[in-house]
Amino acid sequence: MDDLTKKTVKQRLASATGHLKGIERMVDEDAYCIDVIKQVQAVQAALSKVSTLILDNHLRTCVTTAIRGDEPDERERVLEEITSVFNVSSKL
Amino acid sequence: MDDLTKKTVKQRLASATGHLKGIERMVDEDAYCIDVIKQVQAVQAALSKVSTLILDNHLRTCVTTAIRGDEPDERERVLEEITSVFNVSSKL
Amino acid sequence: MDDLTKKTVKQRLASATGHLKGIERMVDEDAYCIDVIKQVQAVQAALSKVSTLILDNHLRTCVTTAIRGDEPDERERVLEEITSVFNVSSKL
Amino acid sequence: MDDLTKKTVKQRLASATGHLKGIERMVDEDAYCIDVIKQVQAVQAALSKVSTLILDNHLRTCVTTAIRGDEPDERERVLEEITSVFNVSSKL
Numbered sequence: 001m002d003d004l005t006k007k008t009v010k011q012r013l014a015s016a017t018g019h020l021k022g023i024e025r026m027v028d029e030d031a032y033c034i035d036v037i038k039q040v041q042a043v044q045a046a047l048s049k050v051s052t053l054i055l056d057n058h059l060r061t062c063v064t065t066a067i068r069g070d071e072p073d074e075r076e077r078v079l080e081e082i083t084s085v086f087n088v089s090s091k092l
Numbered sequence: 093m094d095d096l097t098k099k100t101v102k103q104r105l106a107s108a109t110g111h112l113k114g115i116e117r118m119v120d121e122d123a124y125c126i127d128v129i130k131q132v133q134a135v136q137a138a139l140s141k142v143s144t145l146i147l148d149n150h151l152r153t154c155v156t157t158a159i160r161g162d163e164p165d166e167r168e169r170v171l172e173e174i175t176s177v178f179n180v181s182s183k184l
Numbered sequence: 185m186d187d188l189t190k191k192t193v194k195q196r197l198a199s200a201t202g203h204l205k206g207i208e209r210m211v212d213e214d215a216y217c218i219d220v221i222k223q224v225q226a227v228q229a230a231l232s233k234v235s236t237l238i239l240d241n242h243l244r245t246c247v248t249t250a251i252r253g254d255e256p257d258e259r260e261r262v263l264e265e266i267t268s269v270f271n272v273s274s275k276l
Numbered sequence: 277m278d279d280l281t282k283k284t285v286k287q288r289l290a291s292a293t294g295h296l297k298g299i300e301r302m303v304d305e306d307a308y309c310i311d312v313i314k315q316v317q318a319v320q321a322a323l324s325k326v327s328t329l330i331l332d333n334h335l336r337t338c339v340t341t342a343i344r345g346d347e348p349d350e351r352e353r354v355l356e357e358i359t360s361v362f363n364v365s366s367k368l
Contacts, residue, residue, distance in 0.1 A: 054129050204296065221330050
């Protein structure tokens, strides 16, 4: 991960962590269920963006290097990984 | 939320928070991007289960009370809320 | 399903069917892969809306009747079904 | 798209089309709402697999060619497209 992506990803993960702690407090204070669900869904959406951000950086660095490289096995491996995370993301 | 659901939801939120902190450390230690994405996706899946758990409890308590009650506006409101969270969940 | 919902659902299903046939033709004519994927994703989004529409109608009819009724097993059954389709929708 | 992928994709699209027509008939015959929703969700899951299949083929052909090629703009374009369909897939 390049430095800027790393910094942004860490900030967003820290923000999601803070959000989750806030949701724990909501549950403690007997907040309305639907409001809790909406906040949980907001964290899920924020995490989706984090994944997209990391993938974008990964494509531009490791994947590009592997595809331009001379090892067919390595190329195959990075492409399979992309398909695999795409497949999981469509099931979340 | 009944006490058991509340306890379970809080435990799972705390577990997701711990998981996210672990992912922050992975990023700090330059873990492989795809491994980071997979961990983020695991947290998203765990949060989906939390939402389902809260919704299930909500249906059995607030929604059942509202639907058996005598206020049409209140019934309408709880039903619209279910449709709304369902709609968001299919976009996550 | 009430008549209006039925009509709307049928129209949208027919529209999704037409859309899929158009995508088959795109594949036949060697359209660019990403354009095909985008069209497939558009059909998926349209189908999500159909599910939400049916669920909304179901909540106002069958679920309301069951919850206001006197059979605890029937109430339990309809509530479990809602949780189940919600759970699946968050995995699509 | 290579010939095998094209054939498989066309078969699966035709199968999804047939499935949707069956769902239209279910609606006509007043099938139970939850059963209709489950069938719609099954088509959505099948379409997700079609997208993954096309993406996998696209990565091995167009994307690999572009990344190994000498045009930075073309490389940038194909990578942005992957991020874009990934982003949409996480919202379906």
